[in-house]
Amino acid sequence: MVDATSGAAPLNGDPGPRYDEAPIIEVRDLTISYGRTPALRDITLDIYRHEIFGIIGPANSGKTTFLRALNRMDEFNPGMDVDGTIRINGKDINDWRNVYALRSRIGVVFPLPVGLPLTVYENVAFSPRLRGIRKKAQLDEVVERCLTRAALWDEVKDRLDSLGSLLSGGQQQRLTIARALSQEPELLFLDEFSIAVDPVTTMRIEDVLKELRSELTIVLVTNLVQQARRLADRTAFFLTGELVEIGATEDLFERKVEDERTTGYIEGRFG
Amino acid sequence: MFDATALNRRSYRAQGIAKAVFCLMTVALVVPVLLIIGTLIYKGGPAISWEFLFTPPRNGMTEGGVFPALVGTIWLVVVALLASVPVGVAAALYLSEYAPDNLLTRTINLAIINLAGVPSIVHALFGVGAFVHFFRFGTSILAASLTLAVMTLPVVIVATREALQAVPQAFREACWNMGATRWQTIRKVVLPNSISGILTGVILEVSRTSGETAPIMFTGATAFIVFLPESVFDQTMAMSYHLYYIATQQTGVPEEITFGVALVLIGIVLLMNAISIGFRVYLRGLKKW
Numbered sequence: 001m002v003d004a005t006s007g008a009a010p011l012n013g014d015p016g017p018r019y020d021e022a023p024i025i026e027v028r029d030l031t032i033s034y035g036r037t038p039a040l041r042d043i044t045l046d047i048y049r050h051e052i053f054g055i056i057g058p059a060n061s062g063k064t065t066f067l068r069a070l071n072r073m074d075e076f077n078p079g080m081d082v083d084g085t086i087r088i089n090g091k092d093i094n095d096w097r098n099v100y101a102l103r104s105r106i107g108v109v110f111p112l113p114v115g116l117p118l119t120v121y122e123n124v125a126f127s128p129r130l131r132g133i134r135k136k137a138q139l140d141e142v143v144e145r146c147l148t149r150a151a152l153w154d155e156v157k158d159r160l161d162s163l164g165s166l167l168s169g170g171q172q173q174r175l176t177i178a179r180a181l182s183q184e185p186e187l188l189f190l191d192e193f194s195i196a197v198d199p200v201t202t203m204r205i206e207d208v209l210k211e212l213r214s215e216l217t218i219v220l221v222t223n224l225v226q227q228a229r230r231l232a233d234r235t236a237f238f239l240t241g242e243l244v245e246i247g248a249t250e251d252l253f254e255r256k257v258e259d260e261r262t263t264g265y266i267e268g269r270f271g
Numbered sequence: 272m273f274d275a276t277a278l279n280r281r282s283y284r285a286q287g288i289a290k291a292v293f294c295l296m297t298v299a300l301v302v303p304v305l306l307i308i309g310t311l312i313y314k315g316g317p318a319i320s321w322e323f324l325f326t327p328p329r330n331g332m333t334e335g336g337v338f339p340a341l342v343g344t345i346w347l348v349v350v351a352l353l354a355s356v357p358v359g360v361a362a363a364l365y366l367s368e369y370a371p372d373n374l375l376t377r378t379i380n381l382a383i384i385n386l387a388g389v390p391s392i393v394h395a396l397f398g399v400g401a402f403v404h405f406f407r408f409g410t411s412i413l414a415a416s417l418t419l420a421v422m423t424l425p426v427v428i429v430a431t432r433e434a435l436q437a438v439p440q441a442f443r444e445a446c447w448n449m450g451a452t453r454w455q456t457i458r459k460v461v462l463p464n465s466i467s468g469i470l471t472g473v474i475l476e477v478s479r480t481s482g483e484t485a486p487i488m489f490t491g492a493t494a495f496i497v498f499l500p501e502s503v504f505d506q507t508m509a510m511s512y513h514l515y516y517i518a519t520q521q522t523g524v525p526e527e528i529t530f531g532v533a534l535v536l537i538g539i540v541l542l543m544n545a546i547s548i549g550f551r552v553y554l555r556g557l558k559k560w
Contacts, residue, residue, distance in 0.1 A: 076447060078372055104450025114445040117464055126459070127449045153533055178444075 011169045016213075017051030017233050021227045022090060024049045024217050025070065025189065032065050032074075039065045039243045043084070052209065052218045054232025054249060056225050058265070065222040067189045069126040070219075071106045072099050073116035088187070104130065107180025109130035111192040115164035116179075120147075120156050123164040123175055127183040142182055147199070150178035170201035177205065181212075194227065206231055225266050229253050237262045318531030329495055332516075334522050337532055342499050343412075344539070347487060348480050350416035350503055351423065356473055358420075360428030366428070367435040368457055387425035389484040394422040398490040405544030413503040415491025422486055423476045430472020434465040440532045443555045467554030474547035484511040494520070510536045 023046035030043040040062040047053045055063050066082075072093055074080040086093045088102070096102040104127065116123050124143045134140055143160070147153040152174040156167070164175050173193060180188060190209070194202040209218055209231060222228050228235045228249060235252050237245040237259075245252065245262040255263050275283070296420060330337035370376040398418025408414040438461050446456040492512040500507040514532045517524045 015384075071448065073444070073447065076444070100450040102450075102453055103448055106448070110441065110445070112439045112441070116445060116460055117444055119458070126446075126451075130449065130455065149337055179445075179449070184391040 015050070018049040019051075021049055023047055024089060025219075026085075026087040026090075028085040028087075030066075030069065030082070030086060032062070032069055032083070033081050034079050035081075040069075040238075040239055043243045045236060045246055047217060047219060047242060049217050051233040052213055052220055052231050054228035054235035055219065055221045055238060056223070056235060056265070057238035059223070061195055062241045063238055064191055067108070067191055067219065067221060067239070069188075070189070071103045071108065072096075073103075075099070081090050104183050105185055106187045107177075107185035107190060108181055109173070109176050109182050109188070109190045109193045111195045113148050113169055113196060115172040115175055115183065116168055117163065117165045119161050120164045120167070120175060121160040124178050124182045126179065146178040146181040147175075149181055149208065150174045151208050152178055170197045173197050174201070174205065177208070186216055188212065188216055189221070190218065191221045192223055194222070194224065202227075225268075237265060239265070276512045283359050288460070293441060308530060308537070311530055311537060314526060315530030315532070315534035318527045319534060321433040323531060324535070328495070331523065332521050333528070336460055337510065337513060337535060338448065339496060340508040340510045340532075341535070343492070344510040346412050346500055346503075346507055347416050347419060347491070347509055348477055350412055351419040351480050352473065353423055354417055355420035355424050355427055359424050360431050360469060362424075363428045363431035363435060364457065367432045368453060368461065383425050386421075387429070389422075391422060391483055394418055395486040395489050397421070397552040398486055403490055404482065409493050409504065410489070410493075410505050410506055411504045413491070415507075415509075416503070418486040418490045419480045419483060423480055425470055426476045426479060430475065431465075431469045434468025434472065435461060437468060466556065470554075471547050471551050474543055474550065478543035478547070481539050481543070482511055482536065484515050488512050488515070510539065537540055 007244065025047040027043055027045050027047075028038060029036060032040040033131055043062075054101060055066065057063055062074075068074060068077070068080070069082050070086060070088070070093070074082050080088065093102060116126065118126065121143055124146050125139045128139055128142050133142070144153060144157075148155060152171060155171060156162075156175075164172065167175060173196065177193075190207075194204065197205065206227070208219070212218065218231075232249045234247060235249040236243055237252070239261060244259050245257055247257070251257070252262060257263050324336060324341065325338050326336035327339050328337070366379065370379075385414060395418060398421070400413060402408050402414035402417045403410055406414075407509070408417075442460050442464075443456050446460055447453075451459070487509055489504055492509045493506040494508070494512070494516045496506060496508055498505075510532065514536055517532065518529050
């Protein structure tokens, strides 16, 4: 990406986001509070299939909270109170009786890499095993495919039996991505994935994400506005729990904004 | 420019005094331990032999060894472990991995801490009431072991809970995000990484259990019985009670034998602690993050 246009350029055979189809995620009047403090207020937005949806905003703007609500991780956070409607594939997430199936359809990558204290192989085979895949050959195939997709296979193929938690930070983050892909997810959430990753690895992961867009939908929370510009088709700007602006990434970066604060943040006048 | 000012000198002096006081206290802590062990080895050491360990006492306990007491202590410890480890580990798993943080769980946590503070003689009387009479186990290994189990439950629960909470929360979140249930997360990630801490807690419980006297003296231990126990409903001799008995109730026991018994008892405890420490060091080497 050297030109000024925003968003991932369509790769071969990638028709890009499906704005004419029903959205994969519909969020209506989402308000989330921790105790009495609201972390998010009245968020309403749609995310479409095969788009990379960027969310930018300074610290404490509710970006991570937003992601946690989407896969119902609030259940593990006593005191996190979610109000409003979230539909995934047209179905209210609270109507999913099997919340584990919901979560297994969503891959999540955290800010700091989490290599589980298992071997590299078992890290990636974890989710397939949860789905009941037992055959070694089948698991081998999934592990190789996901590690290759995450641009990690060449570096670890000779030490699949060493511990995932002992890889370097950048490798662990790609391992986390491989693990997320092993869920065969429809949705991939990335929460500031490049915080602990060097710039070269970041670029490699960004290339991977561009390729993945043809297969799944990506929600990219980032504190690097230029990363949103490089990757996101549309971008939302969150500020202290409010959705200030949502639009085509290109427009946001060309000052075609409704709220001056968006340009202010993007151009680094506050943050 | 780099000369010490008066303020500097004052703070150096204060620092020196603080260090000296702390060091003195540490020495004061070590001295009694060394004196106890030194005295036991000096006075009881000559009594220790294979014969001492593997023969019963003779002649009103003035001769012979400690074999029935040694076997009895092993019985008591094993049965107590069988009762307390499953209950304690399961309770800790529930409290740490499942229970919401509400009034009930906070009350239970408080109860556990209080249970740890109950004097052992009170546990003994509870054991008499509950296990000997109410459940009609009589004075038996079963009643004594259950009393010991109740008394050491807090040790197991607290050690297990600490071991579980040492596993980073990020590992759990990563599993949950993949759609793993709490139990799958526990089985595949949490338990394998906390087992060393749990086992350390269990071994510490063993050392505590083997040394306790009060909880068993009314519930299952007997001063002298020549037969080895054959089932959990038998009475038994035990090292700790045997020591109490020959030291205070029986006359004419040579000093050497009394100190020998104490030495064997403390040897068991120290051995258990050493195993526990060794185990912890070994497993820390295997730690995976």
